[in-house]
Amino acid sequence: MTANTSQSDQAGAPDRAGTQTGDRPEPAEDAAVDLLEPAEGVPPLVEDAAALSDVAARLADGSGPVAVDAERASGYRYSARAYLVQLRREGAGSFLVDPIACGGDLSVLGDALRGVEWVLHAASQDLACLAEVGMRPDSLFDTELAGRLVGYPRVGLGPLTEHLLGVRLQKGHGAADWSRRPLPDDWLTYAALDVELLIELRDAVAADLERQEKTAWAEQEFEAVRLAPPPPPRAEPWRRTSGMHKVRRPAQLAVVRELWESRDELAAVRDVAPGRLLPDAAIVDAALREPAGREELVAMPVFRGRAQRRLGDRWWSAIARARALDRTQWPAAAAQPDGPPPAHRWSDKDPAAAARLAAARAALAGLSERTGTPVENLVTPDLVRRLCWSPPEPADTEAVAAALADLGARPWQAELAAPLLAEALTARPAPEQTPGDQPS
Template sequence: MPPLIQTSAGLAQAAERLASGSGPIAIDTERASGFRYSGRAYLIQLRRAGAGTLLVDPIPIDDLAPLRAALTGPEWILHAASQDLPCLAELELHPASLFDTELAARLCDFEKVGLASITEQLLGFRLEKQHSAADWSSRPLPHDWLVYAALDVELLLELRGKLAAELAEQGKTAWAEAEFEHVRTAGPPKPRKEPWRRTSGIHKVRGAKALSRVRAVWEARDDLARKLDRAPGKVLPDAAIVEAAVNDPTDFAELMSLPGFRRRGGRTNARLWLAALAEARKL
């Protein structure tokens, strides 16, 4: 189990090890999407032949320049790269070339393309996935979480070799390379139009005025969640937004009569939700 790198001095040494290795570099990240508004990386896992596995905590390290230099040039191996590349780009970490093991498995017509599934199919190892939904923004990171995270890159180098051979056997190497390049250069996804319409349970809301209340409370929640860097559902659940849209409470007592607002976020920010509903009535 490699030590967690949390200092600039430790990162400099790790970057030297990484640069002295050979071949492609396996990379993964851990985010806290179910707990935080942002999609930032709270842990970076790396592995390269001759360098071993490295675990980097980017939060306390001011300058990732040594890591950036070590990662410039070699091919990156990621699983479901489109999920990790945006948070790596936030840290100014960009691949020169890419091999996406999930995409390769799809192109090879594997029925199941999750990392655990294809690792078991091709390499015979079963990965533990019990910490995939953990709050990686919490500190300190428990030892068993770090073990789980390290395993996500432990076999990526071998997995790439198996999948590359399978692509070659199926005559799909050039096709895969073109798809990998598309993922590498695609950039961040475009913002969804009217994302408030994806509120869970919105099918229960009828009429334009009620929908305007969904939008008003959703936008108020989104703005607050962004400021707090908390997942919107942790600030106020979707069910509460739907309750407010259907019932249109006009004061604190009416708002608190709705089950979804009795939790801390609903009560603490009651003035915000009531103000949003009041603005919706003006439309």
């Protein structure tokens, strides 16, 4: 996996039984064992059809869940394809598979694992690239997501393994360029270790889910992740250019858009991360400085580099196209909102909605404290904002539960949150004080 997402360190929260998630004995720091090599050694890299078929047969003959991981080249490549797939199953062993050398088709592995539970860490990061090579699970267990539901202070693979199993994993290659060939030996060791203890970790997390009566929650969450469709394309992805807040004039926004789209087109063709062709800061700088011509552009910082000078004609053409646009073709100063306005503006735009949101947040914070599950995993913040901005009529528990389901909440979330949110939707803004009402 290319990255581990984790929550900030915090004290363990109380679980549904009223105990602390931190009550599980945590291995002392000096008691953790460093795991530097897989117990059975680093498996050879699978790079041809014959070896791939052998792996499929051995996995099919194994027992229990299968640990699965994938390595991408985020930050180096435009695509999000898998450049290495790791698997481990009891009775079969561990395997490192090169999808590129195998022609980009690992469907024989997917077929061999039909009906088997797949164990991944932060599954939403890897499912798309696994599906691209023909691997789709019928059943899923996500140790990172399960850890969030339990309420562990940190849910990265390394911290969880150390906390629950007393083992420290090797670090250092998660953000590497996995498209590199040949893959260095120490990278392969790192990759094999990512699945070495994943089944044992799954069992430890599952035990805590059961202890906290959250197994059903987790099952619904896993299925939602497994069946989630690809996210829809963003309407104006260029607006996510870092530093965009500095660009205010529509004519300058047009320059950002044209440069971003020209860069994105070239990045896709070359399969290179866009920021490696032209940093976001350079796009914003070109929009703000408004160079008079190509030579002035390539004299600017970043653009004066040798690689950028070779692309100077491309970047200048993008700027020229933006400047040739009629003002009716300029981008709007701000993106059209998809949903409610930013919450910090609610007090001015709709005080009643602001009061509802404040009450909802307070109620969910209390629920989080009681269950030991982070608020964002109980009900996503965007869903809460949409509900509070446009509540159902009538806003009773049944209607709120139906609205939550329509917005994508799972049944367990609606069951827990609907009564609290229905009550929160009755909140009203405090009456404004007149000068005579001020305390002396």
